[in-house]
Amino acid sequence: MATLKDVARLAGVSVKTVSNVVNGYSFVKPDNRRRVEEALEATGYRPNLGARNLRRGRTGFIALVLPELSIPYFAELASLVIAAAQEHEWNVLIEQTFGTLAGERAALTSLGPHLVDAAILSPEALQVDDFQLSVPAVLLGEHAVDVPISRVGIDNVAAAQAAVRHLISLGHERIAAIGAHPHRGTAALRLEGYRRALAEASLPFDDDLVVPALNYHRADGAAAMRSLLDLPTRPDAVFCFNDLLAIGAMRAAAERLVRVPADLAVVGFDNNEESVYSSPSLTSIAPDKSAIAHAAVDLLHRRVESGELLDDVETPFSLQVRESTVAR
Amino acid sequence: MATLKDVARLAGVSVKTVSNVVNGYSFVKPDNRRRVEEALEATGYRPNLGARNLRRGRTGFIALVLPELSIPYFAELASLVIAAAQEHEWNVLIEQTFGTLAGERAALTSLGPHLVDAAILSPEALQVDDFQLSVPAVLLGEHAVDVPISRVGIDNVAAAQAAVRHLISLGHERIAAIGAHPHRGTAALRLEGYRRALAEASLPFDDDLVVPALNYHRADGAAAMRSLLDLPTRPDAVFCFNDLLAIGAMRAAAERLVRVPADLAVVGFDNNEESVYSSPSLTSIAPDKSAIAHAAVDLLHRRVESGELLDDVETPFSLQVRESTVAR
DNA sequence: TCGGGTCTTTACATCGTTGGAACAACGATG
DNA sequence: CATCGTTGTTCCAACGATGTAAAGACCCGA
Structure with missing residues (x-):
């Protein structure tokens, strides 16, 4: 592998001059610049990043x-x-x-x-x-x-609120939430958005409808959905704190022959590419x-x-x- | 950030002795080793990887x-x-x-x-x-x-053959393939596996049933499926060269109200986590x-x-x- | 006590690069 | 012609680590 030294020898200039050319320093004689550039080309020089960074402190x-x-x-x-x-x-x-x-x-x-x-x-x-x-x-x-x-x-509270508002605007009144989490900051914020949307529509907040999820994987969403479907009165909509939970929830619903969206509307969060092609496709909050x-x-x-x-x-x-x- | 030099000064030994301790060299006096280790601890020394690699050539x-x-x-x-x-x-x-x-x-x-x-x-x-x-x-x-x-x-030919054999064993006779590609090596191999499975079951190879896909994304699978569903005689099964194509294909089938697997069986390739939770879940070749x-x-x-x-x-x-x- | 080997430590050079100082060449200015 | 500023180039040191060689410490037996 060629080093500055090799290039310098080939071009007949000092190492520093080559370095100057490589780094775009202005004051290099056209003639030298040309010779250096040819030598760079001929040797296929590539800077040693380790050395450069050692020197530059980056x-x-x-x-x-x-x-x-x-x-x-x-x-x-x-x-x-x-x-x-x-x-x-x-x-x-x-x-x-x-x-x-x-x-x-x-x-x-x-x-x-x-x-x-x-x-x-x-x-x-x-x-x-x-x-x-x-x-x-x-x-x-x-x-x-x-x-x-x-x-x-993004503003997680506002985003969650928008999701739940959407469900409310469709006439849903018993809206569950999947993804509560004791330590996760975003979970608390999304839950707050859910709360606010319910409150502004004067819908009651029901603890039974808030289901925690530890890992936000598809399996957690499915498990949470099953527990919701076991409730005496099922929810008619569910807001999931991410798309994976929602995909799992829709899967669990399908297994119980609960139709989405006829029997149960579902909203996710993240707008994964996967959600565009699921059956049914998933309504979702899309962060940029x-x-x-x-x-x-x-x-x-x-x-x-x-x-x-x-x-x-x-x-x-x-x-x-x-x-x-x-x-x- | 502490360097070997700092540690050496603190421990009252040479830089090289510290380097020796850091690199687990045996012959260091217990007393010096202890002092160096204390100094390492005290300074929170972490080797500068750039410098080390410059020297080591790694x-x-x-x-x-x-x-x-x-x-x-x-x-x-x-x-x-x-x-x-x-x-x-x-x-x-x-x-x-x-x-x-x-x-x-x-x-x-x-x-x-x-x-x-x-x-x-x-x-x-x-x-x-x-x-x-x-x-x-x-x-x-x-x-x-x-x-x-x-x-x-994996052995792509054998894997594709296994996938198509599975479809044949279920009684399917008009089996399509999605994912042919002019330059992609794996595509050629999977197509060969498809061919062989058909041949060993004495099923005809039909050019119309082999659909190319340029990008192996979900959208390509959907487009390919639509073209298959437009054929005068639809296939009763389809082998997709990856799971994304299969997911897209199932989506397109659903849009045309073609039931999977009743009207159309689908096999994918890759065994993405996504495929376990899709509706219906996707049969797939699972490479380790x-x-x-x-x-x-x-x-x-x-x-x-x-x-x-x-x-x-x-x-x-x-x-x-x-x-x-x-x-x- | 000396020679010889085994440990243990150190000084120094080096990896490839760049910053800074020094220096050289140049035309322009007074 | 001396001085000056601008260009252009080179030399040297340094970044932080490690390999090498050599020196120092130590212990053994003769």
């Missing part, structure tokens, strides 16, 4: 810490983050925590400042005192603990994932480049109405 | 080059590869190609040897002469071009993704450690029978 990597790549929402997000990071010549290192406190702590401690320049965190279990970060970071979504780290994400990815990466870039402290960013969302609430 | 990263993370199969695989790589203290760098030749070429050229120690490639469009790699690599799946790079994956991830990473690790040249690895698969072929 690594060229950012970390993306998330629960699990096999969850569609995070896979889609990761895809967008990678693309956004590329625009700033950043490579993305993905760390999976599997939603556990131990996993999140491990990820955080492994993020030494020589490994990454910055980090995007999507924590689920972290406590306040865990946030002793050695690099700039942003949080995705919301988090219950109050830490001095910028957040990027691309906006989230870009905002997070841009925020970090500005932070790293100029050191400025940063505000939170609220990204837009929309409600995608599909067959699970309105029959085609 | 980077500690491997690349995983795949079409797109938002495709469930690749997301699941990436998740497993990251976990497997961790066992060898490797970090994983994910590069997305979006299935284009340009994207794959770009990914390959960006993989200088100072960026990654090795690469796992899942190419779709690459040509023979593109494989001028500067680091050890393995290919996932099959590829039409014949290059001297180890492959890891964990085995694939481990085999690929282990292969590369041995290659990098000992330099040995490596054979291909064939990983197991199974057929998961669900509602899309056998009503519950």
